[in-house]
Amino acid sequence: MSTDRHPTAVHDEPAYRAGEAAHILALPLGTVQAWSFGHDYTHADGKPKRFRRVIEPSDVRHKLLSFAILCELHLLGVIRRRHRVKLPQVRQAVDYMRQRMGDARPLLSAQFRTNGVDLFVERAGELLNVSQQGQ
Numbered sequence: 001m002s003t004d005r006h007p008t009a010v011h012d013e014p015a016y017r018a019g020e021a022a023h024i025l026a027l028p029l030g031t032v033q034a035w036s037f038g039h040d041y042t043h044a045d046g047k048p049k050r051f052r053r054v055i056e057p058s059d060v061r062h063k064l065l066s067f068a069i070l071c072e073l074h075l076l077g078v079i080r081r082r083h084r085v086k087l088p089q090v091r092q093a094v095d096y097m098r099q100r101m102g103d104a105r106p107l108l109s110a111q112f113r114t115n116g117v118d119l120f121v122e123r124a125g126e127l128l129n130v131s132q133q134g135q
Contacts, residue, residue: 014057014064021065025074035076036065054091055107072107079107083114089131093119096130106130 018036022029033039037060038053054076058066079085097106110121118131
């Protein structure tokens with residue numbers, strides 16, 4: 001949605017349900033839902049746990065995703081499935097880039113490199129390991 005004071009770019013407009021995104025991206029519905037909205041589950045020890053979302057959705061209340069989020073989901077799928085980077089490293093990289101580098105949508109704003117374990121981005125001529133807090 002847009003207002004006169006804060007127009008929303010068309011690619012950020014909430015438009016897709018998780019099922020549509022899963023179909024378009026050829027990802028399992030549960031994966032799209034978990035990566036976008038998180039979910040509650042019961043751990044093997046019987047304690048309730050929360051899977052924290054990786055991507056910030058466009059509209060949490062109505063559970064809608066934008067085109068930009070579909071792009072992020074696609075990139076996350078490539079990072080996880082093709083390059084086999086584990087989710088904790090991806091989370092650390094995304095969190096680091098949001099908090100320390102000010103990237104609202106880090107998966108879209110950077111060209112990542114990987115060694116199959118960690119994620120790296122080039123900033124100011126240096127290669128930063130964003131999975132390890134910029135080491």
